[in-house]
Amino acid sequence: MRGFVRILEASIAAMLLLGSLAFISGYRSANAAPDLDAILLGLAADGRLQAYAAANDQAGLEAEVQVPGFSHAVQVCDRNNCTGQIPQARSVFVATYLTAGQEGYAPTAVKLYAYR
Amino acid sequence: MPTASKGQFFILGALLILSLMVIGASYQPLTNPRPLAAASDNLQRELPRAYNLGLTQGNGPGALADFTAFLQDGLGSRSISMQAAWLAAMPGNGEVNFVVGNFLGKPVDFSLNAAGQSWSGRLEDKATFSAELATLADVLAINLTVNGREQQLEWRADKANIYAFYALLADQGNIYGEVSG
Numbered sequence: 001m002r003g004f005v006r007i008l009e010a011s012i013a014a015m016l017l018l019g020s021l022a023f024i025s026g027y028r029s030a031n032a033a034p035d036l037d038a039i040l041l042g043l044a045a046d047g048r049l050q051a052y053a054a055a056n057d058q059a060g061l062e063a064e065v066q067v068p069g070f071s072h073a074v075q076v077c078d079r080n081n082c083t084g085q086i087p088q089a090r091s092v093f094v095a096t097y098l099t100a101g102q103e104g105y106a107p108t109a110v111k112l113y114a115y116r
Numbered sequence: 117m118p119t120a121s122k123g124q125f126f127i128l129g130a131l132l133i134l135s136l137m138v139i140g141a142s143y144q145p146l147t148n149p150r151p152l153a154a155a156s157d158n159l160q161r162e163l164p165r166a167y168n169l170g171l172t173q174g175n176g177p178g179a180l181a182d183f184t185a186f187l188q189d190g191l192g193s194r195s196i197s198m199q200a201a202w203l204a205a206m207p208g209n210g211e212v213n214f215v216v217g218n219f220l221g222k223p224v225d226f227s228l229n230a231a232g233q234s235w236s237g238r239l240e241d242k243a244t245f246s247a248e249l250a251t252l253a254d255v256l257a258i259n260l261t262v263n264g265r266e267q268q269l270e271w272r273a274d275k276a277n278i279y280a281f282y283a284l285l286a287d288q289g290n291i292y293g294e295v296s297g
Contacts, residue, residue, distance in 0.1 A: 009123035013130050020134040037154030044161060079186075095151075097158055098190045100166035105179040107166070107186040 034067050034114045036095030044097055052076070053110050054102030058083040061110070070114035077109040089115035155196055155284050156291045159187060164297030167204060167278045176276065177204050177215040181244055184219045195286060197221075201262045202280035202295075203228070205271055210252060212273050216245045216260070224263040231256050 043049035043064070052061035053076050062074040062084070070093075075084035086092075092115040099108050163183065170179020184200055191198045200219045205212055218224050218239040227236035228247065235247045249256075251273055258269040260279070271277040280295040 006123055009127060013127050016127070016130055016134060020137065024137060035150070037150055037157075041154060041157050044158070050165075095154065096190065096194065098162060098187055100162045100179070100183050101169050103169075104173055105166060105169040105183070107183055109190055 033093050034070055036067065036093060036112045036114055037097075039065060039067065040095055040097040040110065040112055044099070047102075049097060049110060050099045050102045053099050053108040054106060056083055065112060067112075067114045070116060072115070073113045075109075075111040075113070077111065079107070082111075084111075087113050087115045091116055151194065152196065152284055152286055152289060152291045155191055155194075155198075156293055159198070159282060159284075160293065160295055163187070163200075163202075163280055163295050164278055167276070167297070171206065171276055176206055177217070177244060177246070180204055180215075180278070181217055181219075181242075184217065185242065188219065191284070197285040198282060199285070200280055200282035201226075202278060203258070203260050203269070205256075205258075205277045207274050207276065208248070210250060212249045212251060212256065214247045214249065216247075216262070218243055218262070220263065226263070227259075227261045229259040 040049060048064065049061070052058075052064070056076055058074055058076045061076065062072070065072055065074060071087070071089075073084060073087045075082045075086065077083075092113055094111055094113050096112075097110045099110060101107065163180070166183035167176050167180045170176040173179070180202065184202070188198045198219075199221050201224070202217045204215045204217070212230070214228060214230065216226055216228060216239065218226070219242055221241055223238055223240050225236070226239050226245070227234065230249050231251050231253055233249055235245070237245065239245055253273050256271050256273050258271060260267045260269065265281065267279065267281070269277075269279055278295070278297045282293055282295070284291045
């Protein structure tokens, strides 16, 4: 009987340990930061990001972007002003791409925010 | 204490340790996975574009210098320090115009040798140096030395060219690179 109790205690301890490790792993994966830089670089690679930025088309760029698992917002900023709002949320991730322009030289910063 | 009751204390201890692990995991900062690499990709793509766009408006070196400063400000706001120096060339009528730019954060000694003609001096931070080379050659052998760093280039005299080297410095590490275009 005593041995059975010890086996039961060890089994409970092992299940607690494995369950907690699985929970921690799942928690980290679900809350991992999105790779916003990759999204911006992908848009810049074929010129779409630069075109939106040059046209100050913040809404169009925001509609173009997809960040799975997150809400997102876009700001297009020249040296003096920004179009678009910074989201108010508990956890906000941000990435920035600095573009030289499209048809002419016009430096612009494009900021992509992801939040829950 | 009876031997049979010791197991409960081990379980309680395990629960306490696991609770601390879960609490610790929830407070780990979730940082951007690749800020420096992304900044380097951004710079590689946009620095030559700035020069080319400036050339279409008649001021390639001006746009290049302005955009270099823009990059430094933009990256600086993300705690990334950018240092760069570059050489730009523009074809003219029987001549080539060179511009050396220093954005390394300190004054530097430089020398430029193109087709046997040389220029050298000291260049302040965020300053540029311009020189003209009268030539009818198709290809130019160029030697650029900035702060002891030497780079040899071979450029066609009838097209615009740019060469830059840079460093991106941040707490999570450094990236060094070059841009040609």
